[in-house]
Amino acid sequence: MLNVSITALLKKARRPLIAVFGAVALMASSISNAEEPFKVGFVYVGPIGDHGWSYQHDQGRLALEKHFGDKVKTAYVENVPEGADAERVIRNLAKSGHKVIFTTSFGFMNPTLKVAAQFPNVVFEHATGYKRTKNVSTYISNTYEGRYVSGYVAAKMSKTGKLGYIASFPIPEVIRDINAVRLAMNKVNPDYELKILWVSSWFDPAKEAEAANVMIDQGVDVILQHTDSPAAMQVAEQRGVYAVGQSSDMSRFGPKAHLVSVVDDWSYHYIHTVQSVMDGTWKPRDYWGGMAEDMILLPAFNKAIPADVVKEAETMIADIKSGELKPFTGPIYNQKGELKAPAGEALSHQEVAGMNWYVQGIKGEIPH
Incomplete structure (x- = not known):
């Protein structure tokens, strides 16, 4: 008789318990998603220690991190040859959850476009190029x-x-x-x-x-x-x-x-672009920044x-x-x-x- 009472009790409690556990799991998932940083990727043609082009792009990346703090997580790949290898690197960044990817050399243009076509929900920004699509912008300094x-x-x-x-x-x-x-x-x-x-x-x-x-x-x-x-x-x-x-x-x-x-100085463009993607206001464009914008x-x-x-x-x-x-x-x-x-x-x-x-x-x- 005792066994029957416990079984009946468990049967009655089953659905409320499932509901509670489900709610807790959903809440935990929401908290996890809310705390997950916004991932931004960078692809450099040279080493970040070149003290020139790639170095300055990386300074822009660091300024981006400083501005957003733990809301943003960045990654970069340096010394990427222009061509097929660039396509592989860009695709790997897209596959690993990066929501914005900056490709920073002219020879990355076509590889960027190929990968962008495969990841329509990722925003790509290509430096010094001239080809754009729905999810690819171009940018350059004067x-x-x-x-x-x-x-x-x-x-x-x-x-x-x-x-x-x-x-x-x-x-x-x-x-x-x-x-x-x-x-x-x-x-x-x-x-x-x-x-x-x-x-x-x-x-x-x-x-x-x-x-x-x-x-x-x-x-x-x-x-x-x-x-x-x-x-x-x-x-x-x-x-x-x-x-x-x-x-x-x-x-x-x-x-x-x-x-x-x-x-x-790429910091303004990187900060502004990431903020616009976060806000949902980003649109593809051809951006030129020079002395007036303190980019040169x-x-x-x-x-x-x-x-x-x-x-x-x-x-x-x-x-x-x-x-x-x-x-x-x-x-x-x-x-x-x-x-x-x-x-x-x-x-x-x-x-x-x-x-x-x-x-x-x-x-x-x-x-x-």
Whole structure:
């Protein structure tokens, strides 16, 4: 009789107990989900210790973590080759629950698009590219604004009238920055020479050092670069010439050689983008940020630069920020003498984004 009573009691209690356990499980699940951080992934073409492009993107990632605290969890993969391997890395980040993925090199564009098509609920942001879809945005900094000002300062500081530019790959981003330097040089002396040496690499300290030495042997006394290591700055310091830093402040690698650095600050874009995805307001777009948005900075000029040159450079920066000065304002001609921008008219973002020609005054051809 006792057994029957206990069985009956358990039968009566079964459903309420299940309901209670179910409610507790649901509550625990909700608390777990509420506490789960928002995962953000980054893919870098070089090492975070390159002290250039990848280093600055990683500084943006760290600023993102600092801003959001434990609400966000970030991950990065460095030294990712542009191509098939990039696709694998990007896919792994998407599969592991990252809700926003930033791919930070031009060669990651097509791999990003392929993975994005397979993960429609993940937001992808690709740096320096031009292809967008429903879940892929593009973003870039107006480095040419900084190149223009640094090109002016470099020309002012040259005694030989020969400036050197260490270039990575012949993509629009690099070509337009070379053109910006040439246009700024023209303000100082259109007869000055700009020597361009292509190294076919974003980060190769040995190649960059060799390129710097070759240029100095040819009479170059100021070196600019679109590569990511401080090797050229170090060579310039050793050989007593000037140089302009790339992406980060490279003054510590050549205190005497360093004229100024064109610094990329990605923190605003990364924080703003992640917040918009969290808020559900994110939409695909082509974002350009420059001096006006404090994404391009020239933080410190060498004390060896005359005060009047610094003042002129600072005026340029102020005018670029206000929109009064746009580096690609006509008249601008290409190497063949063809008019690309009439007097007083500025090239559009679309024209600048697809720039595949040299301005007048540059010798040599763009490699293919």
